[in-house]
Amino acid sequence: MxxxxxxxxxSVTQLLNLINVAQKTGTLVVEGPSEQIWVSFREGxxxxxxxxxxxxxxxxxxxxxxxISAAQFRAIQERAANMSDKELGLLLINANYITQQDIIxxxxxxxxxxxxxxFTWVEGLFHFENDMMPPDDKITxxxxxxxxxxxxxxxxxxxxxxxxxxxxxxxAMKFTDRPGTNIRNVNLSVEEWRVVxxxxxxxxxxxxxxxxxKSDLEIxxxxxxxxxxxxxxxxxxxGVVQPATPAGRPALPVTNKEDQKSLxxxxxxxxxxx
Amino acid sequence: xxxxxxxxTGPFSAxxxxxxxxxxxxxxxxxxxKISSEAEKVxxxxxxxxxxxxxxxxxxLVLYLFGTPGQRRFDFMWEILSEGMLGFIVMVDxxxxxxxxxxxxxxxxxxxxxxxxxxxxxxxxxxxxxWDLDDMRIALRLDAKVKLLPCVATEKETVKxxxxxxxxxxxxxxxxxxxx
Numbered sequence: 001m002x003x004x005x006x007x008x009x010x011s012v013t014q015l016l017n018l019i020n021v022a023q024k025t026g027t028l029v030v031e032g033p034s035e036q037i038w039v040s041f042r043e044g045x046x047x048x049x050x051x052x053x054x055x056x057x058x059x060x061x062x063x064x065x066x067x068i069s070a071a072q073f074r075a076i077q078e079r080a081a082n083m084s085d086k087e088l089g090l091l092l093i094n095a096n097y098i099t100q101q102d103i104i105x106x107x108x109x110x111x112x113x114x115x116x117x118x119f120t121w122v123e124g125l126f127h128f129e130n131d132m133m134p135p136d137d138k139i140t141x142x143x144x145x146x147x148x149x150x151x152x153x154x155x156x157x158x159x160x161x162x163x164x165x166x167x168x169x170x171x172a173m174k175f176t177d178r179p180g181t182n183i184r185n186v187n188l189s190v191e192e193w194r195v196v197x198x199x200x201x202x203x204x205x206x207x208x209x210x211x212x213x214k215s216d217l218e219i220x221x222x223x224x225x226x227x228x229x230x231x232x233x234x235x236x237x238x239g240v241v242q243p244a245t246p247a248g249r250p251a252l253p254v255t256n257k258e259d260q261k262s263l264x265x266x267x268x269x270x271x272x273x274x
Numbered sequence: 275x276x277x278x279x280x281x282x283t284g285p286f287s288a289x290x291x292x293x294x295x296x297x298x299x300x301x302x303x304x305x306x307x308k309i310s311s312e313a314e315k316v317x318x319x320x321x322x323x324x325x326x327x328x329x330x331x332x333x334x335l336v337l338y339l340f341g342t343p344g345q346r347r348f349d350f351m352w353e354i355l356s357e358g359m360l361g362f363i364v365m366v367d368x369x370x371x372x373x374x375x376x377x378x379x380x381x382x383x384x385x386x387x388x389x390x391x392x393x394x395x396x397x398x399x400x401x402x403x404x405w406d407l408d409d410m411r412i413a414l415r416l417d418a419k420v421k422l423l424p425c426v427a428t429e430k431e432t433v434k435x436x437x438x439x440x441x442x443x444x445x446x447x448x449x450x451x452x453x454x
Contacts, residue, residue, distance in 0.1 A: 002403045002404060002405060006372070008372070009370075018413060264444055264448070267278070268442075270329060270332070272434070
């Protein structure tokens with residue numbers, strides 16, 4: 001089924017969170033006002049990215065990353081224009097022009113640049129194509145999304161959106177027990193680590209903000225990043241007593257346990273018969 | 275005569291009125307008004323106070339279904355409607371991701387009103403543009419234990435399915451409380 005919408009309503013950060021948590025494989029296509037971006041994922045990890053306006057070929061990426069000279073770039077264009085990225089990569093490695101790591105680092109930086117560009121878009125139609133991957137002759141990488149999401153959340157400025165995402169500071173945080181998630185692998189700033197050190201179902205976000213000397217906006221930004229990276233979840237603070245049904249009114253007109261069950265079973269039978 | 279009630283809530287245009295209409299034995303008492311705001315013109319009319327449906331269970335028991343107004347400016351009605359409910363259903367339009375955040379906030383608000391069982395109904399699952407349930411669960415940040423059910427509010431059978439799942443949850447909750 002469809003995974004489509006507009007970035008205006010469902011942000012890039014939320015999309016990456018969804019792809020990360022669901023460990024999706026496929027390509028996210030985003031159409032901006034004047035350009036189109038394709039970002040491919042394999043099992044929830046960034047694999048490839050391309051901006052429709054740009055020449056994302058390996059030769060161009062390496063030239064822009066200053067891994068090959070202008071003369072080498074021209075020579076490749078003249079003599080190896082029909083070569084696939086994989087073939088060209090092997091040729092350059094075998095000729096000792098560059099290392100495999102140079103290629104991976106350059107492509108990673110280029111792909112991250114494309115994704116970071118997406119974070120600046122406030123509007124754009126998107127759709128996710130399950131199992132659609134770049135052609136086999138393209139070189140893919142494997143980058144965890146947590147750091148990308150955290151970085152994207154740091155850029156978030158909209159107070160209203162943050163307030164919508166985290167309406168109350170009276171909730172607590174706890175680490176998710178999702179397999180494969182390890183907060184130690186995420187690049188956090190010192191300030192963010194300070195917040196992490198207070199994560200405990202007993203502490204409300206407001207208490208953590210106070211302890212780390214953060215404003216409402218600052219704490220929301222950090223919490224939002226951790227939340228979207230799938231590292232934490234919001235929970236009711238431990239030890240807070242839930243109110244009984246409002247105004248003390250019982251939800252059921254009978255008090256005896258067996259009578260209550262019988263009443264629910266009568267409703268079940270009736271609804272089945274409608 | 276004993277009466278019990280369930281509440282159907284959710285964002286604007288999620289399908290709450292249709293949901294109640296599909297199973298109510300009376301014509302739904304609906305307080306709908308023409309929509310004046312351009313931004314909210316997804317449909318022509320909206321519920322401003324509440325919808326009200328009825329299912330007579332037997333000679334001595336009646337189930338009332340209350341639908342809340344979806345627009346935030348009528349949220350003062352929510353707490354009143356939630357008083358004494360058996361449980362609640364959060365309706366979400368599977369084709370409109372722009373309403374997911376609002377659905378999440380409504381769910382949290384109702385959970386704060388009363389710790390009664392609830393289920394989430396993903397409406398319009400018959401539409402091509404409908405989001406997958408697994409994706410919706412993540413976007414709505416629903417715990418794996420929360421029932422997220424496919425629904426087509428205009429089809430009686432799926433509406434019955436949602437109501438029954440909520441009732442099963444109520445029974446499970448009773449058993450859990452008994453075991454404590």
